[in-house]
Amino acid sequence: MHLGGPPGTRGGYALYVPETYEPSQPPPLVVALHGGSGNGADFLWTWLRVARSRGLLLVAPTSPGRTWTLDDPGADGDVIERILADVEARWPVDPGRRLLTGMSDGGTFSYGLGLQDGQRFTHLAPVAAAFHPVLMMLAHPARLRGLPIHILHGARDWMFPATMAREAARVLAGAGALVTHEEIADLAHAWPSERTAAMAAWFLA
Numbered sequence: 001m002h003l004g005g006p007p008g009t010r011g012g013y014a015l016y017v018p019e020t021y022e023p024s025q026p027p028p029l030v031v032a033l034h035g036g037s038g039n040g041a042d043f044l045w046t047w048l049r050v051a052r053s054r055g056l057l058l059v060a061p062t063s064p065g066r067t068w069t070l071d072d073p074g075a076d077g078d079v080i081e082r083i084l085a086d087v088e089a090r091w092p093v094d095p096g097r098r099l100l101t102g103m104s105d106g107g108t109f110s111y112g113l114g115l116q117d118g119q120r121f122t123h124l125a126p127v128a129a130a131f132h133p134v135l136m137m138l139a140h141p142a143r144l145r146g147l148p149i150h151i152l153h154g155a156r157d158w159m160f161p162a163t164m165a166r167e168a169a170r171v172l173a174g175a176g177a178l179v180t181h182e183e184i185a186d187l188a189h190a191w192p193s194e195r196t197a198a199m200a201a202w203f204l205a
Helices: 045-054 073-090 105-114 162-174 193-204
Strands: 013-016 029-033 057-061 098-103 123-127 148-154 178-184
Touching: 013 045, 029 045, 029 073, 029 105, 045 057, 045 193, 057 073, 073 105, 098 105, 105 123, 123 193, 148 162, 148 193, 162 178, 178 193
Parallel strands: 029 057, 029 098, 098 123, 123 148, 148 178
Antiparallel strands: 013 057
16 A cells, blocks of 8 residues: 555655454564665565565655655654554554664664664664764663664675674674674675565564
8 A cells, every 4th residue: 555645755655464464463563764765665565575475564654855864863753653653553563573674774764763762663674774873872772772683784885885784783782782784795785685584584583
C-alpha cells in the first residue's frame, strides 16, 4: 500500500502488511529508510521478499525533503513517529522486535535517530552509512548499552569509506552496544540484496 499520496510522495510511505497478519500475534516491524534523493516506494523492494517470507510488517517512509534531516534527526524523526502511530493504530506490531535500517543517508539517519533516548526501536542496521563522532553527541549512554546494532558496509564503497564503518563498530562497541560488523569485499555503495535475509535472521534471533 502507499499512504500519504501517490507512490514516492514526500512525507508519505509505502507499507507491506503480511498476508498472514493476525492481531493476536503482532509481527516484527522493519522500518527501511532510503538513501539521498530516493523514496520509500522504490526502497520497499529491498526488503519485500524477505518480509513476505518471514512475516514482517514493513514500512518504507519517503523523507519530507530531498533527504533525511541528518543535522536534526528529531525533525524527520517526528514524521516517522507519526507514520508509525498511524500504522500501529490499525496493525499492531511486536513491541520487542522493531528494526530501524537504512541505506546511505538512510543508514546515517538510522544512527542519528536510533541512538537517541526514548526511541522504541530495539535493533539498528545501518548499511553503507556515514559515521562521524558527532553522532555520539546525540546518543544517550543508557540507550547504547546492550543495543543490538548490525553494521554492513562495502569495502569498495566510493562514497563513504569502509573505515567509517570500522570506526563506528569500534566506538559503539566501546560504549556498550552489541555490535555486529560485516564488511563485504566486492561491494561498492549499494544495498547488498544477497544479505537481506541474513540481516533479518540476525534481527529475529
